[in-house]
Amino acid sequence: MATSQISRPNQVASLAEETHASDSLTRLALRRLRRDYLTLAALAVIVLLALASILAPVITESLDVSYTDTSPSEKFLPIGSESHILGTDNLGRDLFARLLYGGQVSLKIAFSAAILSTTIGVTIGLIAGYYQGGPFGFIDDIIMWFITTLNSIPTLMLLILIASVLTPSVETLILVLTIISWTGTMRLVRGETLANREREYIISAKALGAGPLRVMFMHILPNVFSVLITALAIEIGTLILVESALSFLGLGVRPPTPSWGNMLTGAQTYLRQGAHLAIFPGLMIVLTVLSLYLIGDGVRDAFDPRSTK
Amino acid sequence: MLKFTIRRLIQSIPTFIGITILAYAIMALAPGGPVTLLAFDPDISAKQRQAMAESLGVNAPIHEQYIRWLIGDAPITLFGTTIWSGREMPVFDRRGNQVGTEIGSNLGILRGDFGKSFVSQNSVTEVIGVRIPATLELGLISLFIGTIIGITIGIMAAVKHGGLFDQISRVLAVIISAVPVYLLGLVLLLIFGVILAWLPMGNRFPLKASGDYTIWERVRHLILPTITLASFSVATFSRFMRASLLDVLNQDYVRTARAKGLSDRIVWFKHASRNALIPIATLLGPAIPGVITGAVLTETIYAWPGMGTLIVDSIRQQDYPVIMGVVMIAAMATILGYLISDILYAIVDPRIRLS
Numbered sequence: 125m126a127t128s129q130i131s132r133p134n135q136v137a138s139l140a141e142e143t144h145a146s147d148s149l150t151r152l153a154l155r156r157l158r159r160d161y162l163t164l165a166a167l168a169v170i171v172l173l174a175l176a177s178i179l180a181p182v183i184t185e186s187l188d189v190s191y192t193d194t195s196p197s198e199k200f201l202p203i204g205s206e207s208h209i210l211g212t213d214n215l216g217r218d219l220f221a222r223l224l225y226g227g228q229v230s231l232k233i234a235f236s237a238a239i240l241s242t243t244i245g246v247t248i249g250l251i252a253g254y255y256q257g258g259p260f261g262f263i264d265d266i267i268m269w270f271i272t273t274l275n276s277i278p279t280l281m282l283l284i285l286i287a288s289v290l291t292p293s294v295e296t297l298i299l300v301l302t303i304i305s306w307t308g309t310m311r312l313v314r315g316e317t318l319a320n321r322e323r324e325y326i327i328s329a330k331a332l333g334a335g336p337l338r339v340m341f342m343h344i345l346p347n348v349f350s351v352l353i354t355a356l357a358i359e360i361g362t363l364i365l366v367e368s369a370l371s372f373l374g375l376g377v378r379p380p381t382p383s384w385g386n387m388l389t390g391a392q393t394y395l396r397q398g399a400h401l402a403i404f405p406g407l408m409i410v411l412t413v414l415s416l417y418l419i420g421d422g423v424r425d426a427f428d429p430r431s432t433k
Numbered sequence: 434m435l436k437f438t439i440r441r442l443i444q445s446i447p448t449f450i451g452i453t454i455l456a457y458a459i460m461a462l463a464p465g466g467p468v469t470l471l472a473f474d475p476d477i478s479a480k481q482r483q484a485m486a487e488s489l490g491v492n493a494p495i496h497e498q499y500i501r502w503l504i505g506d507a508p509i510t511l512f513g514t515t516i517w518s519g520r521e522m523p524v525f526d527r528r529g530n531q532v533g534t535e536i537g538s539n540l541g542i543l544r545g546d547f548g549k550s551f552v553s554q555n556s557v558t559e560v561i562g563v564r565i566p567a568t569l570e571l572g573l574i575s576l577f578i579g580t581i582i583g584i585t586i587g588i589m590a591a592v593k594h595g596g597l598f599d600q601i602s603r604v605l606a607v608i609i610s611a612v613p614v615y616l617l618g619l620v621l622l623l624i625f626g627v628i629l630a631w632l633p634m635g636n637r638f639p640l641k642a643s644g645d646y647t648i649w650e651r652v653r654h655l656i657l658p659t660i661t662l663a664s665f666s667v668a669t670f671s672r673f674m675r676a677s678l679l680d681v682l683n684q685d686y687v688r689t690a691r692a693k694g695l696s697d698r699i700v701w702f703k704h705a706s707r708n709a710l711i712p713i714a715t716l717l718g719p720a721i722p723g724v725i726t727g728a729v730l731t732e733t734i735y736a737w738p739g740m741g742t743l744i745v746d747s748i749r750q751q752d753y754p755v756i757m758g759v760v761m762i763a764a765m766a767t768i769l770g771y772l773i774s775d776i777l778y779a780i781v782d783p784r785i786r787l788s
Contacts, residue, residue: 272448413611
């Protein structure tokens with residue numbers, strides 16, 4: 125009875141090969157993701173929103189609406205009005221068009237700042253983690269001191285401080301948010317580097333003559349990639365929240381440029397006349413941030429070797 | 434324990450120094466120094482302006498200004514002996530001519546003196562002092578309620594994990610963390626303030642000539658801001674408590690307790706929950722900056738007269754001494770929060786003390 129497996133060695137070998145090939149972590153993760161409909165739906169929402177924002181000029185033109193044209197006779201039009209699907213705001217501007225252009229601004233700021241800060245965080249995290257404890261350990265000490273300092277000022281306070289000094293514009297906001305947010309990625313990558321640098325594959329790479337840069341970027345970095353994608357998705361979501369909070373306080377994107385955050389500033393004043401002015405930009409923020417968080421979670425689960433999905 | 438506390442206190446000194454340098458450096462980049470703001474009056478001559486700059490010390494090099502901001506220019510006396518006689522400051526008459534010198538009176542932030550507000554000319558300590566009770570009231574009540582509700586939900590979700598309550602609480606926690614604080618505030622205002630008109634639209638007290646408010650009047654004003662601010666703590670604490678409790682459940686002593694034949698209730702609440710609370714102690718530290726940040730937005734929406742509205746107003750008026758004061762106090766509260774949570778952790782888990 126027990127011989128049935130051994131008696132067909134060819135089949136065992138091919139089975140082993142097959143499992144080996146399909147068990148590659150990335151491939152396994154992608155297969156899990158393909159069956160994770162919630163994450164896929166979230167991804168679709170983000171792609172759709174990004175497309176709608178990029179195509180804002182085309183869409184608004186075809187609907188014959190504009191995000192800047194004011195018209196005193198058409199203030200606070202309700203949802204479903206003729207020629208204004210989502211109604212108009214306190215100056216008679218089309219809400220739908222403003223949502224599209226606002227999304228363009230909000231998404232641009234959050235994506236740019238997240239990508240910039242992740243790049244900085246990865247680089248510094250790899251360097252600090254790699255040299256921690258060695259003769260260049262002081263690099264790590266200085267960076268960690270700086271980060272502890274930066275994190276001891278509540279984020280919004282620090283943002284308010286910087287934003288009050290710089291004149292707010294889309295570019296300065298990207299800069300400010302980058303300055304604030306690289307520390308999270310850095311800590312993450314530093315921790316992963318610390319955990320990875322003593323592992324056998326790094327030791328063997330070093331033994332083969334790989335220099336520090338090669339070890340950091342060619343060997344350690346690919347191994348923290350899944351963690352990074354998760355962090356990036358969550359980072360973008362958080363940055364959208366932060367940007368909108370700053371804009372809401374009047375320290376972010378300045379009107380007349382719309383952003384989802386500053387569209388809500390005015391909305392509070394007109395809560396009685398037009399509640400939809402507050403609800404739609406708010407919904408857009410929640411939808412975007414929620415989708416990004418779900419993508420982050422989904423990617424983490426997919427790459428988790430303990431996951432049974 | 435004392436040794437651990439002292440070590441931890443000493444560790445926070447470089448952080449504090451770092452914060453002062455960072456905050457001062459950012460402020461130094463501010464456009465339009467105090468002189469342009471104070472001397473807005475076009476009748477003031479260049480000479481007077483010069484005198485004003487001189488007496489404010491804004492012409493000195495930046496590191497000198499920083500040190501003056503830290504320690505001030507008034508004499509320092511320690512146990513009755515003067516260890517520093519202070520700095521001589523030039524005195525000018527109204528036309529801008531120097532008429533003599535006197536010892537400065539500014540104490541510096543290390544002695545609790547944040548200077549004077551540009552706008553009201555009152556001392557910043559006073560301006561902030563008036564606002565602190567409002568922020569503490571809202572912050573502490575929200576943190577307390579948020580923690581209690583969060584931990585309860587966490588326990589309930591873990592007890593029946595995988596069940597309906599667990600799923601719903603999980604989804605709600607993710608949704609809440611994606612909702613901006615101010616949007617939640619706006620929606621609550623819309624429902625309870627505008628549509629139902631049950632609760633006031635903002636402020637800490639009703640507008641009245643006399644200063645007597647009934648408890649009910651004050652609670653009515655607290656309800657919406659508290660829900661807004663506490664929601665985030667509820668989401669965080671419930672998730673952490675659930676994870677922490679599920680972790681503990683696999684421990685040997687829980688199995689032992691079950692094997693002894695103890696009832697589920699006793700195992701859950703007496704053995705498991707108490708130990709699961711330990712990691713929660715570390716969350717209380719980071720919760721403090723979270724509450725401060727949330728307070729800025731919550732206070733702004735509900736016109737709550739605390740430090741959050743103060744800093745937002747001060748920025749509109751470019752009142753830099755007040756902004757710096759609020760930022761420094763918030764930063765110190767954060768350092769203190771982390772300190773307390775580390776000490777708490779060391780108390781409940783002796784292993785930490787030794788490392």
